[in-house]
Amino acid sequence: MxxxxxxxxxxxxxxxxxxxxxxxxxxxxxxxxxxxxxxxxxxxxxxxxxxxWSAEDVEQCSKEGACWSVIDARYRLILFGLYPFDEHWRSTLACLAIVGTIVLSCFPWTWTAKRLSVIWVVGFAAYYLLMEGGLLGLTQVTTDQWGGLALTLFLFSSVVLIGMPMGLGLALARRSEMPVLRTFASLVIDLIRSLPLLTTLFTAAVVMPILLPSWLEGDKIWRVIIAFGLFFACYQAEVLRGGFQAIPKGQFEAGKALGLTYWQILGRIVLPQVFRHALPATINNVVVTFKETAIVIIIGFFDILASANAAFGTPEWAPYYLEVLIFVALIYWVFLFGLGQYGEYLKRRMKVAER
Amino acid sequence: MFSKGVMAGLAMAAGLALPTASMAESPTIKTIEERGTMLCSGHNGSYFGFVEVNDKNEWKGLDIDLCRAMTTALLGDPEKAQIVPLSWAQRFPALQSGDVDIIIKATGWTMGRDTELGLQFSIPYFFGGAQFMAHGDLGITEAKDLEGGTICVEAGTTIERIAANYLQSLGVEHTMVSYEKASELRAAYLANRCDSFVAWGPFLAVLRATELDNPDAHVILNDQLSNEPISAAMRQGDEEFVDFTNWMLAALLIAEEEGITSENVQEMAANPPNPKIARLLGTEPGMGERLGIRDTWAREMIAAVGNYGEIYHRNLGDDSPYKLERGLNNLWSHGGVLYAPQLD
Missing domain, CATH: 1.10.287 (Helix Hairpins)
Incomplete structure (x- = not known):
């Protein structure tokens, strides 16, 4: 806009x-x-x-023009990865559920703890039920068959969903007046931020099962999401810390003088301002995370980039890798441009509060 | 003190009892049977010829077919193979942690992997090595015809040294031009800056099929300059599983040797032309018991995926876009190096 x-x-x-x-x-x-x-x-x-344009006309493809036939023939692979062919409608609905959840929670109307939590719980439950199945007559599809855009969206939204509250918790702990809590939070944040994301994810996906007892192991996808979420949280904690530092101490003291509790001061006075100050950096962090989900290709997840690679990974489609990559770039662009524009809208909306 | 007779008796009893008892004891096979699916290594994307995904989102390729063969032998149904996408870096830890039961993923058998990494390897199922590719209009089929030619190679690779040694031993005068990057190398070859191009054989076949405008205008020469055996990798400490894998591969080779194909396997099983085939296909009992599985495993496996030759041609050879010559990967009786251990 x-x-x-x-x-x-x-x-x-x-x-x-x-x-x-x-x-x-x-x-x-x-x-x-x-x-x-x-x-x-x-x-x-x-x-x-x-x-x-169409898969049947692939013979007419030449150097002169794009051969979108490859998309026509392979878009299901790109969007849904190795998800069973006959069950793609489930993957489609699951994608819509996640996108719907994200879009809904972008409207200011939903910004109460109750509404947000209801939307996210319902959205995620719908996604999980549709993708995993095993209930209501849906055949079970294990997570190693999830893939494509559906997997990328799921990874991204779970990481942000887990990471945002964790980040806030870490930021608060780091500013806490309790020395043990403060030291612990600083340690966690500094430790995780000094490790490369790739190493963190590789450890979670590959090394953990060797170290953990099998009852604690869980599914690979959850180990990776928790590790990624923690990584996101540590960066987000630092972003929020910047927001906290911008708020004069006097506001806290004024709140106390009025007899408000810690949580009231936090929820009604401090946090709204913190989020406003931290907004540009937060959007930045979220956008980077969306793009970083592509790293999971290294630990064998079939995210949208991996499935794109597989899409031009047969001899008949190999010459048209550019078309596939442009298609994937467009998908990324739609989501990230939308996110960026939403950030702009939020900024304008919050300016109103400052006037 | 025991008498000699008692000792001999004990030894015989132990010798008789042990093999049959241990055959059924493979922990990997037990896990697979309990789970009802077999977990094989896939790829995080596509590795041409070995692991690909077709238009129906199904895995295919040489490695995938071998996994399906193995699954059929164990569980009686190729659909019970579950392919787990893995990156190169992830494959060995994934095997050790039990994320997969076996690695069939274009993996070379090296000493380091065999000893330090705690793996054990099957008999090789594929041999890949450095080969030359030349422009077809030169009309050559062998490296000795490269006299006076220019050869392009990727700088600093073992292939560079291997190619130089090979041509020197043939007494072929040549100019070697090396490039830092594979893409530069390709461009130079396409621009006719060099007569020939030396690289890993299957890589040349893939390149010819996927990136060159006219695949028929390029010839992969017959010479094999080097040889890297590709094997299936398994966890250390499960000898029975290695035995099974080896005999699964052997059965595919014996089937090709004996002319058993996915088409005629049922006929052959009904009227076996010789005792070896009767035994292999389970018409006569014995094959299964020794491995602790069904007698008809080889018959079912060949009916599902075919013999080694069929698998090769479907994925890399004449029936595939790559048209890679069998070369080393032919049976010993046809000039290759593939052979099966003796079926007694």
């Missing part, structure tokens, strides 16, 4: 003054724009006008 608004307010007079001030400048402007236009035209030509 902000980007669109910026285009709408484009100052043509200023552009003219700057870009065409001297003949040399005009020439440079024209050349640069001509090249840009040519590039855009070539790209559009390749992607749209010369493209082949």
């Amino acid at each position: 902000a980007t669109v608004a910026m285009l709408g307010n484009f100052d043509w007079k200023q552009f003219k003054r700057r870009a065409f001030s001297t003949p040399a400048n005009s020439a440079i402007t024209i050349i640069v724009y001509a090249v840009l236009l040519w590039l855009v035209w070539t790209a559009i030509n390749w992607a749209l006008f010369n493209a082949v």
Whole structure:
């Protein structure tokens, strides 16, 4: 929205003054724009006008245009990974459940602890029931068959869901007046932040089963989500700490003077401001986490990038890897651009409070 | 003191009792039977020819077919194979922690893996080595025809040294051009900067089938410059499971030797042309008991996935887009190095 608004307010007079001030400048402007236009035209030509669209027409594919046949033939693999073919409707509904949960919790109307928790519990239960099955006549599909976009969305939303409260807890503990708690929180945060994410996940997925007794082992996907969530939480704790530091101590003291309890001060005075201050960095953290989920490819999860790799991993489709990667990039873009725009909206909404 | 007769009797009793008792004791096979599925290694993506995913989201490839063969032999149904996606780095820890029962994942049999990593390997099921690929219009089929030619190779690899040694021993004058990156190497070959290109054989076949505009215009030469045996890897300490894997592979080879295919296996089992086939296919009892499983395991396995030749051709050879010559991977009787232990 902000980007669109910026285009709408484009100052043509200023552009003219700057870009065409001297003949040399005009020439440079024209050349640069001509090249840009040519590039855009070539790209559009390749992607749209010369493209082949259906899987049956794959013979017509050439270097001139994109061969979207590969998407037509393989989109199910990209979106759902190795999930059983006949059960893809379940994976589709599960994706919608997660996206619905995320979208719903973006509306300010839902921002009470009760509503949010109901939405998330229902959303996740729906996702899990649909994907795992084993109930209500749905055949069971174990987590090692989950994949594609459905898995990426699940990983991302579980990590954020687990990591956000943990991050808040860690941030509070780090500011606590109890030395033991404070030291413990600092230790955890500094330890985990000094380990690479890859190592953390590899340990959770591969080394843990060797160390843990089998009754504590659990499913690989949950070990990875908890480790990833902890990683997210440590970064989020530091982001929130910045927010806490921006709030004058006097507010806390004023609250105490009014006879409010610790939790009342926190919930009604401090936290709303903390979140506002920490918002840009939080959105940043969330966006990075969405992209970082692709790391799970290393521990054998079939996330969207791994399934894209498998999609162009047969000889008949291998020449069209670019089309597959562009398709996956578009999916990432839709989600992350949406997230970024939502951040902008939140910022504007919160400015109202500051006025 | 025991008399000699008693000692001999004890030894015989032990000798007779042990093998049959231990055959059924493989902990891995027991786990697989209790679970009702067999867990094999897949890949986190695609490894051409060995592990791929088809348009129906099903796994396929040489390694996958071997897993299906093994599952059929153990559980009677190829559908009971469960492929667990694994990365390269993850495969050995995953085997040790029991995430998979066996690794069949284009994995070379090396001393380090065999000793330090605590693995044991099956007999090799595939041999891959350095080979030359040349432009077809040169009209050559052997490395000695490369006289005076330019050969491209990836810098700093063992293949570079192997190729130089090989050509020197043949007395072929040549110019070696090395490139830092595989992509540069490919581009140089395509731009006709070199007559020939040396790399791992299956890699050349994949490259020819997937990235070159006209696969027929390139020839993979017959010479095998080196040889890396590819085996299935299992956890140390379960000899019976290794025995089973070895005889599963052996049965696929014997089937090819004897002309048993997925098409004719039922006929052959009904009217076995010789006692060896009768025994192999379980028409005569004995095969199963020794391994602690059903007598008809080999028959069911061949009916489900075919013999070794069929598996090879479907995934890498003539019936696949790669058209990789059998070469070393042919039976010993056809000039290759694959052979089965004696079936008695």
